[in-house]
Amino acid sequence: xxxxxIAPTQSVGPEYQPESKKPTATVxxxxxxxxxxxxxxxxxxxxxxxxxxxxxxQRGDFVFYSNRIIRLLVEEGLNHLPTVEHTVTTPVGRPYExxxxxxxxxxxxxxxxxEAMEQGLRxxxxxxxxxxxxxxxxxxxxxxxxxxxxxxxxIASRWVLLLxxxxxxxxxxxxxxxxxxxxxxxxxxIFFLNVLASPEGIxxxxxxxxxxxxxxxxxxxxxxxxxxxxPGLGDFGDRYYTR
Amino acid sequence: MPSTTSTVIVSENTxxxxxxxxxxxxxxxxxxxxxxxxxxxxDVSIIGIAGSSGSGKSTLSQxxxxxxxxxxxxxxxxxxxxxxxxxxxSRKAFRCExxxxxxxxxxxxxxxxxxxxxxxxxxxxxxxxxFEKHARLEQTTSIYSPHVLIxxxxxxxxxxRVLDLMDxxxxxxxxADTCLSRRILRDQRERGRDVEGIIKQWxxxxxxxxxxxxxxxxxxxxxxxxRGVENHVAMTMVSQFIKQKLLEKSTHHRAxxxxxELTALSQPLSRKVHIMKQTSQMRGMNTIIHDIDTSPxxxxxxxxxxxxxxxxxxxxxxxxxxxxxxxxxxxxYLGLEPAGEVSAVIVLRGGASLEAGLHRVITDCKTGRMLIxxxxxxxxxxxxxxxxxxxxxxxxxxxxLDAQMSSGGxxxxxxxxxxxxxxxxxxxxxxxxxxxxMGLHRLTQVFPDITVVVGNLCLDAEERWVEKRYFRC
Numbered sequence: 074x075x076x077x078x079i080a081p082t083q084s085v086g087p088e089y090q091p092e093s094k095k096p097t098a099t100v101x102x103x104x105x106x107x108x109x110x111x112x113x114x115x116x117x118x119x120x121x122x123x124x125x126x127x128x129x130x131q132r133g134d135f136v137f138y139s140n141r142i143i144r145l146l147v148e149e150g151l152n153h154l155p156t157v158e159h160t161v162t163t164p165v166g167r168p169y170e171x172x173x174x175x176x177x178x179x180x181x182x183x184x185x186x187x188e189a190m191e192q193g194l195r196x197x198x199x200x201x202x203x204x205x206x207x208x209x210x211x212x213x214x215x216x217x218x219x220x221x222x223x224x225x226x227x228i229a230s231r232w233v234l235l236l237x238x239x240x241x242x243x244x245x246x247x248x249x250x251x252x253x254x255x256x257x258x259x260x261x262x263i264f265f266l267n268v269l270a271s272p273e274g275i276x277x278x279x280x281x282x283x284x285x286x287x288x289x290x291x292x293x294x295x296x297x298x299x300x301x302x303x304p305g306l307g308d309f310g311d312r313y314y315t316r
Numbered sequence: 317m318p319s320t321t322s323t324v325i326v327s328e329n330t331x332x333x334x335x336x337x338x339x340x341x342x343x344x345x346x347x348x349x350x351x352x353x354x355x356x357x358x359d360v361s362i363i364g365i366a367g368s369s370g371s372g373k374s375t376l377s378q379x380x381x382x383x384x385x386x387x388x389x390x391x392x393x394x395x396x397x398x399x400x401x402x403x404x405x406s407r408k409a410f411r412c413e414x415x416x417x418x419x420x421x422x423x424x425x426x427x428x429x430x431x432x433x434x435x436x437x438x439x440x441x442x443x444x445x446x447f448e449k450h451a452r453l454e455q456t457t458s459i460y461s462p463h464v465l466i467x468x469x470x471x472x473x474x475x476x477r478v479l480d481l482m483d484x485x486x487x488x489x490x491x492a493d494t495c496l497s498r499r500i501l502r503d504q505r506e507r508g509r510d511v512e513g514i515i516k517q518w519x520x521x522x523x524x525x526x527x528x529x530x531x532x533x534x535x536x537x538x539x540x541x542x543r544g545v546e547n548h549v550a551m552t553m554v555s556q557f558i559k560q561k562l563l564e565k566s567t568h569h570r571a572x573x574x575x576x577e578l579t580a581l582s583q584p585l586s587r588k589v590h591i592m593k594q595t596s597q598m599r600g601m602n603t604i605i606h607d608i609d610t611s612p613x614x615x616x617x618x619x620x621x622x623x624x625x626x627x628x629x630x631x632x633x634x635x636x637x638x639x640x641x642x643x644x645x646x647x648x649y650l651g652l653e654p655a656g657e658v659s660a661v662i663v664l665r666g667g668a669s670l671e672a673g674l675h676r677v678i679t680d681c682k683t684g685r686m687l688i689x690x691x692x693x694x695x696x697x698x699x700x701x702x703x704x705x706x707x708x709x710x711x712x713x714x715x716x717l718d719a720q721m722s723s724g725g726x727x728x729x730x731x732x733x734x735x736x737x738x739x740x741x742x743x744x745x746x747x748x749x750x751x752x753x754m755g756l757h758r759l760t761q762v763f764p765d766i767t768v769v770v771g772n773l774c775l776d777a778e779e780r781w782v783e784k785r786y787f788r789c
Contacts, residue, residue: 123651171603307644
C-alpha cells in the first residue's frame with residue numbers, strides 16, 4: 074500500500090516570502106533522472122491540482138482547471154525543442170536579439186484520456202498535426218494491446234509530443250513509444266507529457282527509453298495494489314468526458 | 317431654497333460605497349527608504365461660491381467648468397448635504413413651512429468630513445438629497461481625484477471649518493428682484509411648486525435668512541461678483557485662478573516623478589519584482605512579438621499565449637491556504653486553495669491587451685478599468701476614467717494589468733488609485749508585458765510591498781508599441 078510511502082510536505086510560495094507566511098502542502102515526490110522534468114511546484118499549480126484531485130469537483134471545473142495545467146505542461150515541453158539565434162527589428166526600430174524554433178512538431182494522443190490534452194496543445198500550437206493511438210488492456214493477458222493508430226505520414230521527421238495525462242505503470246506509454254519508434258521517430262525526439270506520474274512508472278519507463286523526455290506536473294507517492302496512482306485523481310478520461 | 321442641484325460627478329454608486337470613509341490607505345511608515353509619491357489630486361484646491369438664492373452661483377460654476385472642460389474640475393453643490401427631515405418637519409416642508417434657507421437645515425459635519433476625505437486624496441461618497449421626498453436617498457454619488465473642487469451653495473462660506481479648507485472664496489450677489497423672479501421661474505419649472513407657495517417661502521424664510529446669515533458671508537469672501545454669469549471679467553478671473561492651480565499641481569506632480577527618477581537608478585531591483593524566466597519558449601514568443609514583420613494574426617495569437625503565462629505567474633503571488641481534499645480513491649491530499657477572491661484592474665488602453673490571457677486563466681474574473689493617458693504636451697499621466705468592483709478592498713489579491721511600463725508614471729498613479737480605494741499594497745500584483753528598470757525602481761520605491769511580474773526588461777523610454785500592434789491602430 075502506498076500510504077506508507079512518504080509524500081513530501083513543505084511550505085509553498087514565492088521566495089521573497091518568509092517561510093512562516095507560506096502555506097503547507099504536499100509537493101511532488103522527487104525523482105532524479107536527467108530527462109524527467111517536473112513543473113515548478115508553485116502555489117498556483119498545487120491549487121489547480123487540488124481542484125482536479127478533489128472528488129467533489131464537477132466536470133466543468135475539472136475540464137477548465139485540468140486544461141490550465143495541460144497548457145503549462147505543453148509550454149514546458151516546447152522549451153526542449155532546438156532553437157537558433159534570430160535577430161529581428163521591432164516596431165520602434167531597434168533590433169531584438171531573439172531566437173526561433175527549428176523543426177516541425179506533431180502531437181500524438183493515447184486514446185481516450187490523452188485526447189483531453191489536445192485542446193491545451195492547440196492553444197499553444199495552432200493547426201498542429203495530431204495523431205492518435207488506441208491502446209487497451211487485453212482481457213486475457215492483462216497486457217496493453219494496440220488496437221488502432223493513425224499518425225502523420227511524415228512523423229519520422231517530426232518532434233512528437235506524446236499525450237497521456239495519467240502515467241501509472243507506464244504500460245501504454247511504453248507501447249506507444251514502441252509504435253512511434255517503429256515509424257522511425259528517434260527516442261530523443263519524443264516528449265511524453267503527463268499530468269500525474271508515479272515513481273514506479275517513471276523508473277520503469279526511463280530504464281527502457283532513457284532518451285525520451287518526460288514532462289510531468291506532479292509525481293505522486295506511488296501506486297496501490299490495483300496499480301492506481303495514489304492519492305491520484307481518479308479516472309482522468311471519465312472525469313473529463315463522461316462523469 | 318437654494319439653487320439647482322447639478323453636481324458634476326466622477327462616478328455613481330447605487331448602494332454602498334467602495335472605499336471606507338477613512339480608508340486603509342495609511343502608508344506603512346515602518347519601512348525605511350520608502351519614497352513618496354503625491355498624485356495630483358492629493359491636495360485638492362477648493363473654491364467656495366456663496367450668495368443669495370437666485371444670485372447665479374450655480375450658473376457661474378457651471379459656466380466655469382464648461383469653459384475649462386477638464387474631468388478633474390468638479391462642482392459639489394451644498395444642496396447634497398440637506399439633513400433628512402423627520403415626519404413632522406417633512407409635513408411642514410410639503411406645506412412650504414419648513415425653513416430650508418437657514419444654516420441649520422444643512423449637515424455641515426458630513427460636509428466637512430467629505431471635504432477632508434477629498435483633501436486627503438480619498439474617494440468621498442456624497443449623499444444624494446431628493447427635493448421631492450425631502451430625504452436623503454439610499455444611493456450616493458462618488459467623487460474621487462478632482463484637482464479642483466468648486467463648492468457651491470447659499471452657505472458655502474458659512475462654516476469656519478469649511479472656510480479653512482478653501483483656496484478661494486467667492487460671494488455672488490444680485491438684485492433682490494432678479495433673485496425672486498429667477499426663483500419663481502425655477503421652482504415652478506424644476507421643483508413643481510406653485511407661485512403662492514414660493515412667495516410665501518420667500519417672505520417667511522428666504523428674505524429674513526438672507527439678512528441674517530447669507531449676506532454676512534460677504535465679510536469672509538475674497539471676491540464679490542455682481543451680475544453672475546454676465547460678469548465676464550469675474551468669470552475669466554476665476555478660470556485663470558483655476559488654471560494657475562492646475563498648473564501648479566501638474567508641475568508638482570512632474571517634479572515629484574523626476575525626483576523619484578534621480579534616486580532610482582543606483583539600486584538593485586526589489587526582490588518582489590519577478591522577471592519571467594527567459595526560457596526558449598519565452599524568447600521564441602518574444603521574438604515573434606517583437607518582429608515588425610509578424611502578421612497581426614500571429615502577433616495576437618502569441619501575445620495572448622504569453623499573456624496567459626504572465627497572469628499564471630501573477631497569481632503565484634496571491635494568498636493561498638492549506639486545504640485537504642479527498643480524491644476519488646478516498647485518499648487525502650494536502651493541497652492549497654486561494655485565500656479569497658482574485659480580481660483584476662485593467663489600465664487602459666494597454667492593459668486590455670492582456671485581457672484575453674486573463675480570461676484564459678480566470679474565466680469570470682471581476683475586472684475594474686481605469687483610463688490613464690499621458691498628456692501630449694507635458695508627458696504627465698492623467699486619470700480620465702475609473703470603475704472598480706465595489707468590494708475591491710476585500711479581495712485577497714488584485715492584479716493590475718498594463719502592457720508596458722516605461723517611466724512608471726501611469727503605474728504609480730494606478731497603484732495609488734487602488735491604495736486610495738483601500739486595497740493593501742501587499743495584495744497588489746502589477747503584471748506587465750515589458751518594463752524598463754527606471755520605471756520598476758520608481759514604482760517599487762514608492763510601493764515596496766507590491767509585487768511586479770514582468771515579461772521582459774526593455775529600454776527605459778520605450779514607446780507604447782504593444783497596444784498599437786495588438787489593437788492594430
